[in-house]
Amino acid sequence: xxxxxxxxxxxxxxxxxxxxxxxxxxxxxxxxxxxxxxxxxxxxxxxxxxxxxxxxxxxxxxxxxxxxxxxxxxxxxxxxxxxxxxxxxxxxxxxxxxxxxxxxxxxxxxxxxxxxxxxxxxxxxxxxxxxxxxxxxxxxxxxxxxxxxxxxxxxxxxxxxxxxxxxxxxxxxxxxxxxxxxxxxxxxxxxxxxxxxxxxxxxxxxxxxxxxxxxxxxxxxxxxxxxxxxxxxxxxxxxxxxxxxxxxxxxxxxxxxxxxxxxxxxxxxxxxxxxxxxxxxxxxxxxxxxxxxxxxxxxxxxxxxxxxxxxxxxxxxxxxxxxxxxxxxxxxxxxxxxx
Amino acid sequence: xxxxxxxxxxxxxxxxxxxxxxxxxxxxxxxxxxxxxxxxxxxxxxxxxxxxxxxxxxxxxxxxxxxxxxxxxxxxxxxxxxxxxxxxxxxxxxxxxxxxxxxxxxxxxxxxxxxxxxxxxxxxxxxxxxxxxxxxxxxxxxxxxxxxxxxxxxxxxxxxxxxxxxxxxxxxxxxxxxxxxxxxxxxxxxxxxxxxxxxxxxxxxxxxxxxxx
Amino acid sequence: xxxxxxxxxxxxxxxxxxxxxxxxxxxxxxxxxxxxxxxxxxxxxxxxxxxxxxxxxxxxxxxxxxxxxxxxxxxxxxxxxxxxxxxxxxxxxxxxxxxxxxxxxxxxxxxxxxxxxxxxxxxxxxxxxxxxxxxxxxxxxxxxxxxxxxxxxxxxxxxxxxxxxxxxxxxxxxxxxxxxxxxxxxxxxxxxxxxxxxxxxxxxxxxxxxxxxxxxxxxxxxxxxxx
Numbered sequence: 001x002x003x004x005x006x007x008x009x010x011x012x013x014x015x016x017x018x019x020x021x022x023x024x025x026x027x028x029x030x031x032x033x034x035x036x037x038x039x040x041x042x043x044x045x046x047x048x049x050x051x052x053x054x055x056x057x058x059x060x061x062x063x064x065x066x067x068x069x070x071x072x073x074x075x076x077x078x079x080x081x082x083x084x085x086x087x088x089x090x091x092x093x094x095x096x097x098x099x100x101x102x103x104x105x106x107x108x109x110x111x112x113x114x115x116x117x118x119x120x121x122x123x124x125x126x127x128x129x130x131x132x133x134x135x136x137x138x139x140x141x142x143x144x145x146x147x148x149x150x151x152x153x154x155x156x157x158x159x160x161x162x163x164x165x166x167x168x169x170x171x172x173x174x175x176x177x178x179x180x181x182x183x184x185x186x187x188x189x190x191x192x193x194x195x196x197x198x199x200x201x202x203x204x205x206x207x208x209x210x211x212x213x214x215x216x217x218x219x220x221x222x223x224x225x226x227x228x229x230x231x232x233x234x235x236x237x238x239x240x241x242x243x244x245x246x247x248x249x250x251x252x253x254x255x256x257x258x259x260x261x262x263x264x265x266x267x268x269x270x271x272x273x274x275x276x277x278x279x280x281x282x283x284x285x286x287x288x289x290x291x292x293x294x295x296x297x298x299x300x301x302x303x304x305x306x307x308x309x310x311x312x313x314x315x316x317x318x319x320x321x322x323x324x325x326x327x328x329x330x331x332x333x334x335x336x337x338x339x
Numbered sequence: 340x341x342x343x344x345x346x347x348x349x350x351x352x353x354x355x356x357x358x359x360x361x362x363x364x365x366x367x368x369x370x371x372x373x374x375x376x377x378x379x380x381x382x383x384x385x386x387x388x389x390x391x392x393x394x395x396x397x398x399x400x401x402x403x404x405x406x407x408x409x410x411x412x413x414x415x416x417x418x419x420x421x422x423x424x425x426x427x428x429x430x431x432x433x434x435x436x437x438x439x440x441x442x443x444x445x446x447x448x449x450x451x452x453x454x455x456x457x458x459x460x461x462x463x464x465x466x467x468x469x470x471x472x473x474x475x476x477x478x479x480x481x482x483x484x485x486x487x488x489x490x491x492x493x494x495x496x497x498x499x500x501x502x503x504x505x506x507x508x509x510x511x512x513x514x515x516x517x518x519x520x521x522x523x524x525x526x527x528x529x530x531x532x533x534x535x536x537x538x539x540x541x542x543x544x545x546x547x548x549x550x551x552x
Numbered sequence: 553x554x555x556x557x558x559x560x561x562x563x564x565x566x567x568x569x570x571x572x573x574x575x576x577x578x579x580x581x582x583x584x585x586x587x588x589x590x591x592x593x594x595x596x597x598x599x600x601x602x603x604x605x606x607x608x609x610x611x612x613x614x615x616x617x618x619x620x621x622x623x624x625x626x627x628x629x630x631x632x633x634x635x636x637x638x639x640x641x642x643x644x645x646x647x648x649x650x651x652x653x654x655x656x657x658x659x660x661x662x663x664x665x666x667x668x669x670x671x672x673x674x675x676x677x678x679x680x681x682x683x684x685x686x687x688x689x690x691x692x693x694x695x696x697x698x699x700x701x702x703x704x705x706x707x708x709x710x711x712x713x714x715x716x717x718x719x720x721x722x723x724x725x726x727x728x729x730x731x732x733x734x735x736x737x738x739x740x741x742x743x744x745x746x747x748x749x750x751x752x753x754x755x756x757x758x759x760x761x762x763x764x765x766x767x768x769x770x771x772x773x774x775x776x777x778x779x
Contacts, residue, residue, distance in 0.1 A: 136520060138514065139514055140690070167509040169511070185743060402574070407566050407567050420578070421581050422581070424585070432589040435597065
């Protein structure tokens with residue numbers, strides 16, 4: 001029996017030199033994310049809390065159910081799926097109907113993670129897979145942004161959030177365009193302090209650049225994240241933007257605006273560094289970061305959508321095994337011939 | 340089992356389930372994914388393909404002794420293209436709206452590997468009657484599969500079936516299901532179900548075999 | 553790979569015979585189908601256009617297709633144009649308006665529209681999208697969003713005092729910011745599509761309305777002509 005033996009070999013990630021187990025790393029990621037979550041609830045009120053809780057719960061329950069029905073030991077206990085859920089929740093608009101949050105969560109874990117074989121096997125970042133599905137399925141709801149720091153954010157719930165499952169949400173709150181949308185359609189750039197301290201509208205967890213950055217610093221200090229990826233992304237974006245700003249300062253924004261607006265910080269620090277879906281070698285990580293950065297700039301400048309971090313990371317995820325093949329010296333190239 | 344005569348009914352039935360062109364052979368994916376955004380489009384595409392399958396199968400079978408081996412591909416493609424062009428005119432004569440909805444995909448029936456595959460594998464080796472039965476079975480199997488995908492996509496994407504609203508107005512439509520990517524999702528869903536059923540079928544067959552021996 | 557060696561070589565003659573024979577057979581089939589459907593297809597196309605015209609200009613009872621002649625004057629034509637222009641008349645052969653097809657680049661592909669112009673109101677009074685491939689759920693809302701459709705119940709395209717230019721060009725503004733009758737109230741989330749429609753109407757109106765205003769009255773109405 002000659003079997004077709006043409007597999008794309010994907011190695012597991014040696015990012016972690018400390019030998020820490022999955023749940024220790026995940027607990028640390030959780031600590032790094034906590035300030036971002038707290039700020040998100042502070043800025044957007046109970047709505048954000050409900051979105052985050054629903055996102056996490058839907059991911060955890062989906063994982064548990066799928067593990068049980070396929071007869072595998074449940075991997076809920078190692079926190080990884082909970083992190084996926086929280087990250088996924090942080091990328092969503094804070095007034096998204098909860099039923100959509102749940103649909104996306106089920107999709108994120110079911111299709112983004114489980115279909116590829118579960119923990120450690122996903123080709124794409126599951127949180128972004130869930131978000132990308134929602135973006136394609138419900139484009140209107142996914143581009144509806146509520147005002148941050150509304151006076152009644154702790155007393156009233158936006159009507160949209162409790163929309164009956166599968167029914168169209170009715171929006172009552174005032175909407176606010178995100179800084180990137182204002183840049184794209186009205187050529188207005190938000191100021192640095194606004195962006196750094198998260199005073200603008202946007203997805204639940206993407207607004208406050210400083211807290212996300214601090215979370216990243218914490219993880220790097222504990223040697224639990226490959227710092228090359230976010231640094232490479234930020235450098236690439238800054239340099240390309242700076243070059244274009246020199247050419248035409250009216251059309252193209254300043255590098256700081258590009259760095260601190262939209263989902264760039266959240267994506268660079270917490271999404272692109274997904275240990276399974278990013279390259280293994282350090283050189284590969286630089287290249288991977290460069291690819292994401294370049295794609296972000298291309299989509300934001302010349303694409304139809306104002307934001308492109310999600311698609312940039314997903315596309316780079318798809319090529320990360322190929323980056324490894326490209327970078328890895330032939331000597332270690334067990335992929336060739338051995339198959 | 341192996342020596343059993345293949346009856347005409349078998350030729351017809353195999354396309355419906357056992358060798359279903361979409362769910363088992365996974366042929367003709369381009370129209371199956373692209374034109375199944377509503378049940379109506381899926382049905383029209385399926386019927387158009389069935390017509391081309393029938394006519395090309397019949398012609399190839401009738402001309403099978405006239406066509407030498409070396410010239411068979413060019414002859415088959417020529418015959419298929421003729422009937423695709425005919426079906427294009429026929430649909431335009433039936434309804435311009437339908438023609439517009441199906442768009443470029445009518446012309447692309449010509450590259451549907453299902454049709455060339457049946458011409459090559461079956462019609463060129465069998466009598467016209469059998470070729471017709473085979474084409475009809477495959478065509479109906481293809482139409483049913485498209486319809487299955489189309490119904491799922493139309494319900495979720497537009498809240499209706501064949502244009503009739505089946506869900507309340509407040510239903511939030513899933514834009515992605517109308518887009519081409521929705522075809523992949525609906526297709527994957529049906530493949531999952533079909534493969535599960537097939538798996539059960541073989542398991543059940545194994546068990547009865549064991550019980551008999 | 554051994555098959556060709558064991559099989560006898562087919563003569564070139566039989567290959568030619570088969571290919572030519574099948575070519576003739578196929579040509580015959582196509583000619584027969586084309587001949588038998590041509591009438592129906594033409595009727596369908598005429599019916600489709602007539603329905604679209606009466607939708608954008610209900611008062612229209614008969615139409616004459618017009619085009620620009622070599623001298624830059626308006627003249628009746630019998631040709632089928634890619635972007636036809638019609639003068640529309642009521643039962644008493646009085647001019648009630650003009651119906652124009654226009655085309656422009658949208659977000660995904662060209663958008664084709666049909667719109668009607670009223671000589672009394674100096675405004676666009678009817679609008680229908682003939683063909684668009686805009687994103688479902690976003691761009692295609694230009695076909696269903698009531699406030700957007702309401703733009704074309706009376707969109708001001710009056711000419712300046714010289715009669716050679718639009719007094720104000722048509723422009724698309726952001727949703728809810730329409731203040732003037734020549735502005736198109738856009739759709740949030742379908743910015744590019746709604747701007748594309750404003751632009752293509754502006755281009756078409758700039759080119760045609762001065763000509764129509766100047767020459768439309770002088771076109772002879774042939775009794776029983778048009779559709």
